[in-house]
Amino acid sequence: MSLRFLEKSHQYRMTAHPGPATKGPTSANPELRVTGATTIISGGIPKPQLMPWYARMTAEFVRDNPLEVERLRNLEDDPDGLMFVKELAKAPERVRDAAAERGSEVHDYAEALMHGQVVDVPEDLRPYVEGYLRLIDEWEIEPILTETSIGNRQDWYAGRFDCLGRIGKLGGMVAMLDWKTSRGVYGETGLQTAGYSKAEFYVTDDQPEIEIPLPEIEATFVVHIKPGESDIYRLAANPAEIDRHFELFRAAAFTHKTAKEREAIITEPLTLDTLTARTLKVA
Numbered sequence: 001m002s003l004r005f006l007e008k009s010h011q012y013r014m015t016a017h018p019g020p021a022t023k024g025p026t027s028a029n030p031e032l033r034v035t036g037a038t039t040i041i042s043g044g045i046p047k048p049q050l051m052p053w054y055a056r057m058t059a060e061f062v063r064d065n066p067l068e069v070e071r072l073r074n075l076e077d078d079p080d081g082l083m084f085v086k087e088l089a090k091a092p093e094r095v096r097d098a099a100a101e102r103g104s105e106v107h108d109y110a111e112a113l114m115h116g117q118v119v120d121v122p123e124d125l126r127p128y129v130e131g132y133l134r135l136i137d138e139w140e141i142e143p144i145l146t147e148t149s150i151g152n153r154q155d156w157y158a159g160r161f162d163c164l165g166r167i168g169k170l171g172g173m174v175a176m177l178d179w180k181t182s183r184g185v186y187g188e189t190g191l192q193t194a195g196y197s198k199a200e201f202y203v204t205d206d207q208p209e210i211e212i213p214l215p216e217i218e219a220t221f222v223v224h225i226k227p228g229e230s231d232i233y234r235l236a237a238n239p240a241e242i243d244r245h246f247e248l249f250r251a252a253a254f255t256h257k258t259a260k261e262r263e264a265i266i267t268e269p270l271t272l273d274t275l276t277a278r279t280l281k282v283a
Contacts, residue, residue: 037159044252103181127227140168150199194245
């Protein structure tokens, strides 16, 4: 295989060169782990809004679950309260994971309906799916590719985009679109869609060994899916803006990939008895 997406672990494997992987200690084309585009952005772009969000989610959990909080506070095998603190700290993660799961389900149902499949949408997700489909109809978005894996060997990253399609209301413009069900949308999605747009190739799930070049992408957008309605935001209006966003993506990749180098800058503290003339700059 040329590029594989491991759904359970959400990881990617890509061959060092185009074509099927070869095995063995002296393999001419080994299959290697490759960093995902979203992982690059998460590790390369500060998110100052997350600190107050985590604090608020923890506070809301304490407010909304007084009995559970009291139970955790009085655990017999937790005299120092360490487990109590650990469980409270997990509250934001549970909210985040539930939102991610909901977003994935909404996308799966809506994509199936968009392709003419018959699905039974759960009642709590129906408003989101309806809002998704309503925007697709209003803007006359015609999918070219959905849920497709991309790779870029020069910058060594991979990813899986939501939708590459034509937007009828914008003259049939070929665009990269990302779907979000989060509370808001953010500019970093411009970097994400630029990374997808500047991929060297894509592969299908049925034939992951065949690398296919992407068509020319004219613009990028993010669709904010909300109950009963959805909004579309333009990220890059033209190829030149996609190129600029890709430069920012590369900057984030550099920050992410040099994390270990930054951590290694600080070593053991100096002591006077270990200093020599070579470690001191003597005037």
